[in-house]
Amino acid sequence: MDMEQIKQVGIAAALNGGKVLQEHFGNLRSVRKKGAIDLVTEADIRSETAIIATIAKAFPDHAILAEESGSHAGNGGRWIIDPLDGTTNFAHNLPLFCVSIAFAVGDDILAGFVLAPLLNELFVGVKGKGAQLNASPISVSPIRTLSDSLLVTGFPYDHPTIFDQLMERFGRCLTATQGVRRLGSAALDLCYVASGRFDGFWEQHLKPWDTAAGFLVATEAGARTTVFSGAPYSIDSDEIVSTNGAIHDELLSILER
Ligand code: IPD
Ligand code: CA
Ligand code: CA
Numbered sequence: 001m002d003m004e005q006i007k008q009v010g011i012a013a014a015l016n017g018g019k020v021l022q023e024h025f026g027n028l029r030s031v032r033k034k035g036a037i038d039l040v041t042e043a044d045i046r047s048e049t050a051i052i053a054t055i056a057k058a059f060p061d062h063a064i065l066a067e068e069s070g071s072h073a074g075n076g077g078r079w080i081i082d083p084l085d086g087t088t089n090f091a092h093n094l095p096l097f098c099v100s101i102a103f104a105v106g107d108d109i110l111a112g113f114v115l116a117p118l119l120n121e122l123f124v125g126v127k128g129k130g131a132q133l134n135a136s137p138i139s140v141s142p143i144r145t146l147s148d149s150l151l152v153t154g155f156p157y158d159h160p161t162i163f164d165q166l167m168e169r170f171g172r173c174l175t176a177t178q179g180v181r182r183l184g185s186a187a188l189d190l191c192y193v194a195s196g197r198f199d200g201f202w203e204q205h206l207k208p209w210d211t212a213a214g215f216l217v218a219t220e221a222g223a224r225t226t227v228f229s230g231a232p233y234s235i236d237s238d239e240i241v242s243t244n245g246a247i248h249d250e251l252l253s254i255l256e257r
Pocket of ligand 1: 084086088153154156184186187203205
């Protein structure tokens with residue numbers, strides 16, 4: 001596997017998706033609902049088309065798993081794509097959103113690309129090669145205790161199904177830390193753990209395209225990432241806890257109490 005080529009294509013795909021998002025930002029014609037509060041816009045669809053076209057041109061045989069168009073069979077590698085992570089922010093003209101693209105072979109995530117086009121921030125992680133923000137190395141925060149930490153979380157669209165548990169966990173974390181934020185993009189949440197802006201992130205009911213790229217960026221920046229039980233995160237885990245490592249056990253014990 002030529003990881004340098006994977007990296008170049010992943011970055012090009014993210015930039016092409018980001019360009020579409022930038023063109024549509026503040027200027028949407030249609031916003032559809034996939035569920036009661038789960039939105040999809042023409043920007044999601046057009047960004048995904050641009051990303052897939054870029055990848056397919058370089059790697060016509062590779063498989064793709066993309067949020068809006070689903071699974072495309074293939075072999076040799078698999079690209080996991082969220083063409084717009086943070087659609088609700090986007091639809092409300094809040095510039096906190098990104099394109100998220102991971103590359104995996106089997107279940108092994110080998111690269112992650114997360115681009116926030118309006119913030120001009122590109123996060124890249126390649127397995128064994130570290131993580132970068134706009135080509136400069138990044139690493140997780142040096143915070144040692146939960147009481148000194150700033151956390152971030154998210155609420156899934158089906159939050160009514162787990163509402164009490166969600167609020168209990170949120171409340172316990174709020175009282176144990178310096179604060180808890182809710183940005184609205186799981187991929188950026190993970191990249192912000194990677195760059196030390198947050199000390200930890202947790203969320204339930206996520207999909208592979210929300211987490212795969214950010215997981216690799218965070219891991220390469222020194223993060224520890226598991227599910228709530230402490231077992232390792234994998235592409236198909238629908239929940240995630242990612243921290244700077246130092247506060248991980250403390251956070252797990254508060255989440256599971
Ligand atoms: C959502 C965002 C949000 C998270 C939701 C996700 P979308 O993805 O990552 O932060 O809380 O659970 O579904 O729908 O904007 O791609
Ligand atoms: Ca998403
Ligand atoms: Ca999305």
